[in-house]
Amino acid sequence: MSTLLRLLHLADTAFPTGAFAHSLGLEGAHAAGALRDEEDLHRALRRQLDGLATSDLATCRAAHARACRVGDERTPRPAPADDGEPASGHHVTDAAIADLAALDRELDATRPTRETREAARATGERFLIAATVVVDDPLLHALRDAVARRALPGTLPVAWGVAGAAIGADAEATGQALAFSSLAALAAAGQRLIPLGGVATQAVLARAADAIPAALARAATIDPLEPCSFVPELDVRSAQHERQRVRLFIS
Secondary structure, eight states: OOHHHHHHHHHOTTSSSOGGGOOTTHHHHHHTTOOOSHHHHHHHHHHHHHHHHTTHHHHHHHHHHHHHHHHHHOEEOOOOTTTOOOOSSEEOOHHHHHHHHHHHHHHHTTOOSHHHHHHHHHHHHHHHHHHHHHOOOHHHHHHHHHHHTTSSOOOHHHHHHHHHHHTTOOHHHHHHHHHHHHHHHHHHHHHHHTTOOHHHHHHHHHHHHTTHHHHHHHHTTSOTTSOOOOOHHHHHHHHHHTTOSSOSSOO
8 A cells, every 4th residue: 555545544533543432521521511512622622632732743753753763773683593594574672662662651641630641541552453463563563562561651642653654654644644533533522422413523623623734833843752731621521521420431
């Protein structure tokens, strides 16, 4: 497949990350009467995108850059001892994973509630499990294994950055795909909660997505080792959500 098709594959809402099970505070907002129509959903999507610009998108960009650098520096994998034939692929050093782990932990620390932390980790790990099936890349596989060992949190933006580099997408395209897929998942949650028709939901999503280029430009100015996110409307609702008696979503 071409790079574009591979990027569309990873960003597809059918890609099994489990994002459909998370509302990231939207369900709490709906219970409080703050999510009633298209305008409320659009406002929530824009606020979420503002938060992504200074956190997830900056981290994704940095992870992409580090993955590209690792790709240039990989050393040949040692030959197996049994037959002496060279093994295919390349060896990923511990330093490469440590570099990504620093980004991962800093981003994980910006999640203000238990639900949002667990959502970022769960979707990141599921993305890695699925992505390593369709993308053959040593660093992506090493990252998946490190997350499985609980050596690092495994947030979704770090996984996205590495996967984007692995398929040959540039940093801008990778960030656009992550931003759009994040907004699309949130829009789908809002559609179920309000509820909205499919056409109305896509109109809201298109309006919110118009701001993705500006969000990516802002992300490029953020130190990835000092990410931050301030979306109090959704963060407070997320904290309240875990105590709701009836819930459609995990978060």
